[in-house]
Every structure is written in C-alpha cells, then in structure tokens.
Amino acid sequence: MSIKLTILGCHSATPRENAHPTAQFLQIKSRNFLIDCGEGTQTLLRRHQISFSKIKHIFISHLHGDHFFGLVGLIATFGLYNREHDLHIYGPKGLKEIILLQLKYSKSWTKYKLFFHELESKESELIYEDKKVEVHTLPLDHRIYTNGFLFKEKIGERKLNMEAVGNYPEIEVCDFHNLKRGKDFRSADGKTTISNNELTFPPKKALSYAFCSDTAYKPELVPLLQGVDLLYHESTFLEDKKELASITKHATAKDAANIASQANVSHLILGHFSNRYKDLDAFLSEAQTIYKNCSLAETGKIFEIKS
C-alpha cells in the first residue's frame, strides 16, 4: 500500500514565475488523480514528467480561478494529442457549463468522452469508488461552494501465513480465497475448524490522503479527517493576518495545525500561501507550536507514504 503525492502548485491567487496556483497529482493504488488545476498546470505536469494519458479523473475543489483556470487548456491539449480515454471531472455545479461553452465557441469538441460529475451537496458524500479506492467530499467553509476531497484505500485482503497453513494438509489451494477474506477454515466433513487468525496475517493498513483547500478554520472537519495519514490543509495566512483570514474565509498555519492535531493525522502539509509572505518557514514555525509533523508544500515536492 502506498500513496504518492506530487505538489505541482501550492500558492494562492495569481500565478507567478515561481509561485504556481493549486494543483496536485495523487497516485493511490495505481489510480492517478489530478486535484485542482490552476493556470499553468499542464506545463507543470510536463515539467514533472507526468504523462497526460495517466490522468483519467480530475477533482476540482471550487470555482475560484486559482483552482481551475488551467482545466479548459488541459482538456483542449488532451484533444490535440488525440486522447481516446474517457475523462471524468468532479467539481461544483457550473464547471460543465464553463468548459462546454469554451469548447463550443472554439469548435474544439473533444473526440474522447468527457463526464462531468457536478457537486452540490453540503454534506460529505462518496463521489468515486472502485475495487480498491474511494473518494469522499469534505465540505469546506469558503466564500463560494467548496469541497476538499478524502482519498482512501480500501482495506485489502489478509495475507496467508504459509507456514501455519502447511501444518494442515486438509487445507487446499481452493480454500485460500476464503481465508484471505477472513473466514475460518472448515473441513468438508465439518469436523475440523481452524481460526482464521491462526492461518493469516492482518491486511496492510489502508492509507488515506485528505485535501482541504480554501477553507476557514472548520472544526466540523475533525471527525471526517480522524486518523488520516496525510493531510494537506490550506494556510493562506499566519496568525498576524487572522482578521484577514476570517474575512476571506481562509485558514492560518495555526488553524491548520489545530485541525491536524485534533484529527490525529500522521502528517500535515501546509500550502496555498499568500504572496505577501516572503519567508515561508514562518508557516512551519507557527504550525509546529501546535503540531510537529508538518511540512511546507513546494512545487515538485513529493510526499510518499507506505504501509
């Protein structure tokens, strides 16, 4: 089990040469997810040698430009490269209208299929699921309708303890399937029962990543984030701009650390820095007064966790 997160952009508001708006590339259980897509994201994907064809699902947190102005360009580029795979886009209602209007005027309808999954709910909901992964929304508190996203591996199969299994000649290969799924062994004649715990090891821990971009301090998130392995939480400001954070519905580094601490997450990543701050280490210092295990997001930085 492993999660690999590549930070593409992690600054707020306007794109600048060395301060790119939000975009992240998440690899979880061989799934490849793009999260937010500020202007310039396609150039950053190239820079970090992330193949366009890998991306089949894009999650957009909200319709402020620094989180989605790069999306229409990416969709157009996929088209120019003769993409054939479907593309699924999850984001607030309105996104479909915005994208399709531009494709209409440019007469650039894509040959691949575009699926929009528009979000309106103010409650956390399951928006993506397959055999190995699920994605839930995390309703955030921002100036416009905004969701974070919780990406979770599903718990895998138990691992056979082959040494223990070898002690019981009555266990056959065709029984392995049930054992991996946690069932006790029962012989065909019903005379022998062996506890699953004796024959298997527990599955590896299922990992999780939560992305909370653009939100005021929202303690209601804590139960949703409980025990998450990796949490990205925006920290646009430091406490010196607490009032501005409140007006603009953003968080401070201290707010992010408080959420991480209360939710017992394993590691916190800070990002979405306002360009008024030149010394980003101050974000780390402020957060670490409350929560030690944290890092700053940075273009090109990779966070990898394994279980």
Place this chain on the structure above:
Amino acid sequence: MSIKLTILGCHSATPRENAHPTAQFLQIKSRNFLIDCGEGTQTLLRRHQISFSKIKHIFISHLHGDHFFGLVGLIATFGLYNREHDLHIYGPKGLKEIILLQLKYSKSWTKYKLFFHELESKESELIYEDKKVEVHTLPLDHRIYTNGFLFKEKIGERKLNMEAVGNYPEIEVCDFHNLKRGKDFRSADGKTTISNNELTFPPKKALSYAFCSDTAYKPELVPLLQGVDLLYHESTFLEDKKELASITKHATAKDAANIASQANVSHLILGHFSNRYKDLDAFLSEAQTIYKNCSLAETGKIFEIKS
C-alpha cells in the same frame, strides 16, 4: 514616432515550458495594447516587467484556446490588484459570455469596468480610434471566425522650419498652429501669402504594425497590408507540411513571405510555430528565399521601429 513590440508567446497549440502560446505587447504613441492572451500570459508580462496597469486595451484574434485561455486569469488578477481603470476587450462574439460566466460562478465581479467590443464583421473595420492611433481588423481565413489587427499611427503635425519662419517677421506665434496643420501663411491684410512648404518640414512617417495570427494564405490581405512597417504573419508550418497547413487553415513560412513581398512591408516577423519543428531556423531560410527582411518571433524579443 516609434513602435515597440514585445513578443511574449509565439508558439502554436499547447503551452510548454519554453514555448508559450500567442501574446504580444505593443507600444504605439504611448498607447499600450495587449494582443492575444494565451495561457500563462500574465506570468510572461511579469517576467518582462510590463506593468499590468498599463494595459487598457486587449485585442483577441479568435477563440482558440492558445489565443485567449490566459484572458480570464488576467482579468481576475487585475481585480485582485484593485485595478480601477476601465478595461476594453476587442474580440469575437462569445468572448463576453465566456468571461462573464466564469466571473459569475467565482463571484469575482471586477470593481473596475469591463467593456467588451465584440466583433462579427467579415470586412475590415475601424474598431479603435483616438487622436493619435487607429486600429482596424484584418479578416483572416481560419477554421473559426478570426481577425488580425492593423495598428496605425495617425499622421502627425508638420514641423516648423524655424530658420525659414525667422525670415518673415509678420509670422507670429499664434500662426504656428495653422502652419503645423499644413495651411499657407496669409497676413492679416491679405497682401502676403507664403506657401506652407517653404515654412515647414513634412511630418514624420506614420508607422504601422499588422498582426496576422492564424490564417491560411490569403492574398486578399495584400491591399490591407500595403506598405506596413512591421508585419507579424503566422507560419505554423514549413512547405513540407503544405497539405496539413491547408487542412488546418494555417500558413507556411513561404506563404507569409509571399504576403510580405506582395504587400511591400518593411519587415516580416514569423511566428506561431508548430511544436513538430525543433529547428526554427528552417522557417527563416524558407521565408528568405522569397523575402529577405524577416525575423523569427521569440519570447522576450523586442522589435522597435522609429521614423
């Protein structure tokens, strides 16, 4: 009289690290015009230290993404910087709907006034005029409705020949205004008439710049471009891809040179290069078999002409 053109982006299709889509910044008679605005243009404006507040008029040739996907971000950034000046945008019908839809969903209405001048005519028309400059459309031949733009200085005043004027004590300062405007001198009593030619020098040549982006070879442009000082003409392909140029309604370097030659322009700039070509010098070589005075566009390159 001078024209200063800064190339921001000059490549076709998708933005890449060192190949930016079309955008140019034109300074003519103290007016500052942005021409096209591909994704990433605002970052290029910063890189070339072009003040955002200078830009009051933006001209968009057509609604293919590599010519306007950077516009909504620039408009949003102007808003974040508390711009107060009006902004005038000239472009195809549809552009207003695209921009306003995104501002609506992001609840980011600008505090400054946005004026859209939507273009639909298939004939060349005057779309901007002030005391010193005028801008005309150049209808192009592309897959969707597309205009180039012709930027022309107006002819200035004649320059007084002070030595000649000094020979006539009856000429007073209050007469200078009429002399500069080309009128002959007539004394108050009507007895003396002096030809304007004797008293003034001709005005400096009025300069002109024509931007022809995304067009098949279109000889009908020649009369509109006659004698232009600086011509940017797209050359997406070389002659080796003549058929592809025809299908996609683009020009080759030879096409661009043919137009420049027939229109007797002073200097030709080639741009909008397809990324299939690694050696851009081949564009220059091909064009120069027909027309010598030409250059390749390049990010950051400045073309300056004076009269």
